[in-house]
Amino acid sequence: MPADLQHETTELLQRLVRFDTVNPPGNERACQEFLAARLEAAGFEVELLGAVEERPNLVARLRGAADGPVLGLLGHVDTVLAKPQEWRHDPWSGEIADGCLWGRGALDMKGQVAAEVAAAISLAREGWRPQRGELLVISVVDEETGGELGAQWLTETHPDRVRCDYLLNEGGGEVFEYRGRRRYGVCTAEKGVFRFTIATDGVAGHASQPKLGDNALLKLAPLLERLATRQPAYELTEAPAAFLRGLGEDPADPAAAVARLEAADPRLVPLFEPMFGVTLTPTKVSASEKVNVIPSEARLTVDCRVPPGLGEAAVRRAIDAVLGPEEGFRIEFDTGIEGNGSPLGSRLREAINGWIESQDPGAGTVPLILPGFTDSRHFRAAFPDCVAYGFFPQLHQSRFETAPLVHSADERIDVRDLGFAATFYRDVARELLR
Numbered sequence: 001m002p003a004d005l006q007h008e009t010t011e012l013l014q015r016l017v018r019f020d021t022v023n024p025p026g027n028e029r030a031c032q033e034f035l036a037a038r039l040e041a042a043g044f045e046v047e048l049l050g051a052v053e054e055r056p057n058l059v060a061r062l063r064g065a066a067d068g069p070v071l072g073l074l075g076h077v078d079t080v081l082a083k084p085q086e087w088r089h090d091p092w093s094g095e096i097a098d099g100c101l102w103g104r105g106a107l108d109m110k111g112q113v114a115a116e117v118a119a120a121i122s123l124a125r126e127g128w129r130p131q132r133g134e135l136l137v138i139s140v141v142d143e144e145t146g147g148e149l150g151a152q153w154l155t156e157t158h159p160d161r162v163r164c165d166y167l168l169n170e171g172g173g174e175v176f177e178y179r180g181r182r183r184y185g186v187c188t189a190e191k192g193v194f195r196f197t198i199a200t201d202g203v204a205g206h207a208s209q210p211k212l213g214d215n216a217l218l219k220l221a222p223l224l225e226r227l228a229t230r231q232p233a234y235e236l237t238e239a240p241a242a243f244l245r246g247l248g249e250d251p252a253d254p255a256a257a258v259a260r261l262e263a264a265d266p267r268l269v270p271l272f273e274p275m276f277g278v279t280l281t282p283t284k285v286s287a288s289e290k291v292n293v294i295p296s297e298a299r300l301t302v303d304c305r306v307p308p309g310l311g312e313a314a315v316r317r318a319i320d321a322v323l324g325p326e327e328g329f330r331i332e333f334d335t336g337i338e339g340n341g342s343p344l345g346s347r348l349r350e351a352i353n354g355w356i357e358s359q360d361p362g363a364g365t366v367p368l369i370l371p372g373f374t375d376s377r378h379f380r381a382a383f384p385d386c387v388a389y390g391f392f393p394q395l396h397q398s399r400f401e402t403a404p405l406v407h408s409a410d411e412r413i414d415v416r417d418l419g420f421a422a423t424f425y426r427d428v429a430r431e432l433l434r
């Protein structure tokens with residue numbers, strides 16, 4: 001690792017954390033101008049492009065000597081909120097304690113932005129230019145509320161500025177161990193969302209005489225019970241099948257594989273099982289608006305996540321398997337968004353694999369589907385040939401440690417991983433753009 005890269009990445013992340021970019025409202029402009037100045041000074045052509053004045057997106061470009069592939073390093077600088085009273089260190093301090101940098105966004109995802117920008121700056125400053133192609137650094141706003149002013153806006157209104165062949169974004173990269181071997185997840189795909197409502201009907205009445213009405217809320221009880229105790233059958237798509245093969249498990253029998261994961265380390269199952277099929281999570285319930293009125297209708301909202309390649313038919317199969325035939329209740333679908341993904345094999349994947357083998361001998365990578373979604377979705381939609389992966393390599397802080405800290409109190413990152421990741425972004429740019 002270049003000696004000062006970890007130090008420079010750490011300093012950069014401290015500065016980024018100290019900009020309060022909680023979204024809403026975001027107000028990312030000051031943070032983006034700070035990054036723009038650093039990138040410009042190193043030799044990048046920088047543009048700030050925004051739908052609204054206070055929330056510009058940043059596109060920084062380093063052109064090569066000849067035509068070739070465009071590699072984009074993507075990040076978002078907005079964060080979710082933080083309640084300082086729940087934290088051991090102020091969430092906007094960027095304080096270093098116990099070997100970690102603390103602050104909102106340290107993991108999601110100012111840490112990655114700092115590593116990408118520090119890598120890009122160090123390359124440009126020392127005179128490196130792509131032999132072929134271009135290096136892009138893209139820092140967007142507004143990811144945490146869906147990307148309407150950020151990645152979605154940028155890819156739809158300025159596709160020529162951000163078109164890329166390879167894209168690195170958030171969603172994977174933390175190490176985990178399975179049966180004595182370290183694996184790094186490469187997020188190749190993201191699930192879709194098909195939210196729906198389960199509605200039951202009854203007859204209103206005065207709550208003082210319960211048997212005069214027909215209480216719709218009580219009819220939800222057996223349905224909730226089924227959601228608590230049953231789950232849809234696994235439907236393995238390409239990435240989770242490759243994930244299981246990568247762990248030495250048999251994708252033809254996912255239930256047996258899950259049992260072996262559970263036996264090896266129970267923490268693996270909640271992290272990875274959602275990749276293996278449709279999930280149904282009840283989140284909101286509503287019934288009577290008055291405490292003394294028996295509800296004539298009750299509604300239960302279910303957040304349903306669907307692997308890319310599967311759609312509403314898979315949701316119907318899951319509902320049938322968990323709730324049974326649609327008798328005594330109604331299903332109303334919200335808008336559905338299908339997930340998307342990139343090919344598992346590519347030059348980018350080879351570069352990632354090669355880098356991991358060189359830095360962590362004996363370790364390997366496995367593809368992952370993210371249960372939620374990221375801005376990669378917008379890039380894949382806008383540029384169908386773009387290979388977009390989530391990869392922010394972390395060796396010292398494992399997936400078990402980082403997962404509960406994202407969007408939570410005491411979010412922090414091991415500073416050694418800032419240097420580790422920045423080294424990766426430097427090396428991958430040199431590898432792909434030569």
Ligand SMILES: [Zn+2]
Nearest residue numbers: 108109143170
């Ligand atoms: Zn994020």
